[in-house]
Amino acid sequence: MNVKHHISDELLLDYAAGNLSEGWSIAVATHLALCPSCRRTLEAMEGAAGALLDKVVSDHPVTTSDWDALRARITSEAPAAMTAPSSVKAKPTASTGQGVASVIPEPLRSYLGGDVETLKWQALGRGAYQIRIPTSDRATQVRLLKIPAGKPVPEHTHEGRELTLVLAGSFRDGDEVFARGDLEEADGSLLHTPTATEGEDCICLAVTEAPLKFSSWIVRMIQPILRI
Amino acid sequence: MSFSISISARTCHNEKKAGVSPLSRVKHGLKMKRTDRNLPEPDLSQEELCSLLAAVGAERSVTAFETIFRYYGPRVRSFMAMKTRDMQLAEELMQETMTAVWNKAVQFDPSRGNVSSWIFTIARNQRIDAFRRKRPVFDENDPVFVADNAPLADVELEGRQDAELLRQAMETLPAEQLDVLRRAFFDEASHSTIAEDMGIPLGTVKSRIRLAFDKLRTTLEGRR
Numbered sequence: 295m296n297v298k299h300h301i302s303d304e305l306l307l308d309y310a311a312g313n314l315s316e317g318w319s320i321a322v323a324t325h326l327a328l329c330p331s332c333r334r335t336l337e338a339m340e341g342a343a344g345a346l347l348d349k350v351v352s353d354h355p356v357t358t359s360d361w362d363a364l365r366a367r368i369t370s371e372a373p374a375a376m377t378a379p380s381s382v383k384a385k386p387t388a389s390t391g392q393g394v395a396s397v398i399p400e401p402l403r404s405y406l407g408g409d410v411e412t413l414k415w416q417a418l419g420r421g422a423y424q425i426r427i428p429t430s431d432r433a434t435q436v437r438l439l440k441i442p443a444g445k446p447v448p449e450h451t452h453e454g455r456e457l458t459l460v461l462a463g464s465f466r467d468g469d470e471v472f473a474r475g476d477l478e479e480a481d482g483s484l485l486h487t488p489t490a491t492e493g494e495d496c497i498c499l500a501v502t503e504a505p506l507k508f509s510s511w512i513v514r515m516i517q518p519i520l521r522i
Numbered sequence: 523m524s525f526s527i528s529i530s531a532r533t534c535h536n537e538k539k540a541g542v543s544p545l546s547r548v549k550h551g552l553k554m555k556r557t558d559r560n561l562p563e564p565d566l567s568q569e570e571l572c573s574l575l576a577a578v579g580a581e582r583s584v585t586a587f588e589t590i591f592r593y594y595g596p597r598v599r600s601f602m603a604m605k606t607r608d609m610q611l612a613e614e615l616m617q618e619t620m621t622a623v624w625n626k627a628v629q630f631d632p633s634r635g636n637v638s639s640w641i642f643t644i645a646r647n648q649r650i651d652a653f654r655r656k657r658p659v660f661d662e663n664d665p666v667f668v669a670d671n672a673p674l675a676d677v678e679l680e681g682r683q684d685a686e687l688l689r690q691a692m693e694t695l696p697a698e699q700l701d702v703l704r705r706a707f708f709d710e711a712s713h714s715t716i717a718e719d720m721g722i723p724l725g726t727v728k729s730r731i732r733l734a735f736d737k738l739r740t741t742l743e744g745r746r
Binding site for chain 1: 557558559560561562563568584587588591592594595596597598599600601617620621624625636637638639640641642643645646647649650655656657658659660661664665666667668669670671684685688689692700703704706707708710711712713727728731732734735738739742
């Protein structure tokens with residue numbers, strides 16, 4: 295597998311700096327799981343941040359009392375906190391009992407509670423399905439979409455930023471084909487109509503800016519019905 | 523390429539700000555005791571820091587950790603002060619970060635050779651945790667994870683060389699690009715805020731970011 299559409303430097307920098315909110319970060323981190331090239335860029339960004347940290351000039355050295363407080367803390371805390379690397383810990387993954395996960399990488403799989411074969415899809419009409427993914431990030435809407443082969447992506451908005459990460463199948467947008475691992479970054483200025491490629495259903499993660507809250511009570515009432 | 527923060531740490535402390543902070547575990551003396559004195563900041567190379575951190579991980583060396591604390595304590599505090607604009611909180615987050623450095627030192631991989639980058643990631647994550655935000659991450663042990671096929675020969679040498687090359691490449695970046703990177707890492711600012719502050723179009727901020735990382739990527743890939 296060779297990822298062709300990568301995370302832009304601006305977006306990855308926000309993730310590296312810790313300035314990106316949870317919803318967008320799910321798409322970025324899941325792309326990173328599939329893309330060694332972007333992981334190398336992330337490493338370069340963290341290296342750059344480290345080099346800048348070394349260059350920070352502070353007028354205030356730490357003092358003996360700062361050190362006394364810290365020493366007291368590190369020598370008194372339970373040694374349980376400093377055991378083996380967390381990466382070695384067997385992580386309870388949702389794939390247990392369902393065979394080895396093969397399609398949806400972490401961190402997305404944990405958000406969904408399992409890999410593709412265990413998912414409970416909600417019909418969107420015209421053969422498309424979705425799963426809403428709850429997060430604590432109110433600024434974004436995160437969904438997994440299943441688009442039937444040859445059909446356009448439904449409910450397609452053109453407002454605000456939008457990230458689409460392909461996990462199975464592929465879609466075509468203009469002259470470009472997006473396949474597994476590819477990330478499409480779109481903003482409000484881009485008018486586009488992604489369509490699932492013939493031959494295979496397309497499963498993709500779509501992160502968009504949270505829908506606007508309408509002030510009219512009529513719109514508020516019908517909003518859940520229309521799913522806008 | 524150096525800068526300092528405008529707010530004075532000690533002055534701010536003496537104001538005894540009754541700020542509400544997300545952390546309450548750390549008690550910190552707001553006044554300097556009479557016996558209190560500054561611990562001079564050691565001048566250390568990354569290689570020396572790397573050995574010290576390895577000693578903290580392997581031998582739980584408190585002496586090695588004290589040296590690391592003298593070096594990174596002031597830096598992490600300034601970083602947090604820039605990020606949060608709250609000196610009291612910055613002090614607490616510095617203590618939290620350094621405690622995490624002590625606790626996680628065993629996980630540090632000296633073959634990667636990049637102590638400052640490792641400490642930056644810990645500081646970043648401490649700040650995110652303190653504000654109860656989430657930053658989902660990939661998992662290298664996940665069966666679906668796609669590993670890097672780059673040759674693994676002489677990882678140690680390569681890791682250290684990469685860290686050094688990156689450092690050198692940073693020195694060659696134009697000031698305007700460094701300024702954008704510094705704001706992105708150290709200010710809690712969106713790219714459009716950075717553009718506004720600097721009085722340049724958003725597109726220019728983005729192109730400076732791209733130019734900077736094109737350069738850093740080329741430097742690293744050139745030797746693979």
